[in-house]
Amino acid sequence: MARPKKIRMWGDTPLPHNLYPDARKRENYWRYCLPDGRYRVFSASLEDALRMAEEANKMRGEKVQRKPTKAPDRASFAFHAIRYIEWRVENDSQLPSKASWQNRCNALKRFGEDFEAISIHKAKLADLRKWWESLSYHQQHARRAEFNKFFNYLMAEGLCKLESNPFTTADDRPRLLEKGKPIKKRQRLTLEAYWTIYEKAGELGYEALQVAMGISMLTTMRRADICELNFDKHLQGDHLRKTINKSEAQRDSLAASHLSFNLKTHQQLGKLINRARELSLRNYRCPYILSHTPKQRRTGKIKEHVCQVIPDRLSDMFTEARNATGLYIGLPKNQTPPSFHEVRSLASDRFKRMGYDVKSVQQLMAHTDERVTQSYQAGHGIDYEEISIYLDEKAIGGSFTDKPQTIKPTG
Template sequence: MAPRPRNPGSKDLPPNLYRKTDRRNGATYYTYRDPVSGRMFGLGKDKEAAVMEAVAANHAEVLRPTLRARIAEPVVEADRKFADWLIEYDAIYPEKGLSVHTMRTTRSRLRAIKEAFGNKYIRSIRTMDIASFLATFTKADKAPMSKAMRSLLRDVFTEAIAAGWCDLNPVDATRPARSKVKRSRLSLELWKAMHAATDRPWLKRAMELALLTGQRRDDIGSMLFKDDHDGFLHVVQSKTGARLRLSTALRLEAIGLDLAGVIKLCRDRVVSKHLVHHSRSAGGAKAGSSIKLNTLTLIFAEARDQAAANLGIDLGPHPPSFHEMRSLAARLHAAEGRDPQKLLGHRNAAMTEMYKDGRGSEWIDVA
C-alpha cells in the first residue's frame, strides 16, 4: 500500500515526521507517527531535534530505543479485588475521628458493601453497578439508607484513588436518593399529656431531661450523677463526641422546670449512679440499674399512644418517637431566646434549622 502523499508543508521533513502550526500562538510543533501502530508522538518545537529523532527512529538501530521506549505500550497494572481494598480501607476510616456509634454503623454498612462488590475487580465496578445497588434500598422505601450507603461508597473509592488502586470514582455520577421525612413532630400539648398520664417516675425524668437538655436517647440513658458538678451537667455525646457543659440553672419556662431541680428529682430512695433508673426491681431489672434504651422507646410509645387517644389526636402512620423530643427542645429553647445549636451540639446551623422545623405540627399565630 502506497503511503499517503506528503503535505506540501512537510516536504522538507523525513518520513513519518509532521509539522503543525498552532493558530492561537503561531508556534510550530512536530509530531512523529509510528508506521507500525499509527500512534502519534509529540516531539516539541525544536525542528532540528525533531528531525534527528525521527531519522533515528526510522533508520538508526543505535538510537532507535530512545523513541521506541515512548512508542511501547504502557504496562497496565493488574486489577485487584474490591474485597482486598476493603481490608486496606478498614485501617483508614478509623483515623477519621468517628464516634464509637458511627464506627459501629460504618462496620455494618461495609459488610453489606463487601457482600455486594467484594468479588468484583475494583477497576471493573461501574456507575451502573453502584446505581443498581443503591436502588435496592430506595425501592424498599429506605431512601436515608441509600444516601448513607452512597456517601460511604464515595469515600471508599476516593481513598482507593488516593492509594492508586483505581483511577475513577463510579459513585460521583450517581444521584443521591430523594427522601421525604415521614415522622410527625411531637407537640408540647401531647408532651404535657404524656408527662401527666404516665405512672413511671423514670419516664417522667427522662422526658424532662430530654426537653431541658435536648440530648439524644442514648445520652439521656447514659447520664450519671457524677457528671453533675461545678454547676454544670457534663455530657459527651455518644454519636458525635461533642463535649457539652449544660448549666444546671438552665430553665425552660414552657414546662416550668430547671435542670438542677430535675436532677434533684432523679435522686429517690434508691441508690443509683444513673439519673434515669429503675426505682424498684422488676423482672430482670434491679432497682437502681439504668433503663435499657429499647425500654425507653417502648414505654415512651405506649404513653404517647395513650395520651393521643385521650386527646383525640390522630398521629397517623408515623407517630413521633423519643427522638422527637430533641426537635421539640430546639423549638422551645429557641422561642425563649436560647441558641439551640449549642444546646444540641450541632456543628452547623443547617442541621439545627431542620430540628426547629415543626413540619406543620404547631399553630401559627397571626396578630
C-alpha cells in the same frame, strides 16, 4: 392436656407459628422466633414473610449443613473493605469511639458480601447503580461519605478501574445520584399530648421515661445524651454539666458544646435530679440518672449496670406510653406519631414562646456554627457555657415533682 396455641392474626391473615410482627411496628418488618428463643428480624412483604416462616418451620429440628467459611478473595471488595477499615483506624484513632463508625463498618462489609461475585477491577458503574438504587434515601445518605473515601482508597491503590469515583459529589463526572429526600410526615408533639404521655408513663411504671422527658424538655438534650448522664461524672456541686455528643462528633472535643446548668437557677431540673437519686437507690444504686429495673437483668457491651436505660429502651418506653394513650389511633398511613425526639422540638418552641432570642436557644441546642473563635482558644482546657435561659412551670404547663411516685414494677 396442653392448651392449643392461640392463632395470631395480621388483619384477616393468620400468622404461622413463630412469626410475629415487628416489635417497633415498622411496616413490612417481621420477627421469626429461632429454636434457641432468639428473634431474627427481617424485612419482607406479608406474602413473602408467610412463605419464609412456613419454610423455616418445616426445617426446624433438621441439622443444617454449614459451608466452611473461607477467606475472601484478594481481588474482592470484601477483602479490601477489611484492609480499608484497618487503614482508617490506623490513621484516625478517634474513629472507633464515634457512634456511627460501627454502622459504617457494617455497611462496607455488607457491600463486600453483595459484590462477592464481582472482582474490583471488573466492577462497572452499571453494576453499582443497580445496587445503589435498591437502597432507600436514608441508606444512601448514610453511606455516601464513607464509600467516597473507600473508593478513593481503592483508586489510589490502583485496584479500581472505574473512570471516576462513583460516590463523588462532582456533577462533571459519572456518579451515583441520591434519591430525593422523602417528606417528613411525623406528627409534632403538642404540650397537651406531652403531659398525657408523661402521666401514662407513670401509670406504666416508667419513671425513668418521665425523668427523661423532663430533662429533654428543660435542656433540649437528645436521648443519647440523657441516657449517658451519670451522677459522678456529670453532677459537679450544684451544676449539671454535659458535653453534647453530636457536636463533639462533628467538631474536635475542645470546640464542642459544653453546657452547664446551675440547679439553683434551673429549679425544675433540680427536682428531676433529686427524683432520679431516689430512683437510683431503689434500682440497686444505678450510677446513671436514668434507671429502671428490667425483668431480664443483663449487662453487656452497651450496659454497665443492669438498671441502666439505653437509648433504644428509652424509645421503646416512649412508644409504649404514647400508644397506650390512644392519641394517635387512626393516623393516615403516610403519617407517623411523634417520637421521643419531638420532645426536643417542643422544648425549642416553648423557649421561643417565652421570648428567648434564637441565638440563646441555638447555644442551648448546640446548633450554633460560630466556632472560629473557639478554634483559636482550643488547647487551654474546657470552658463550660453557663445556660441562663430556663422554662418555669407556666411555660411548660405543669410541674415535675422531686418525689418518686408509688408505682407497680414492670419490665
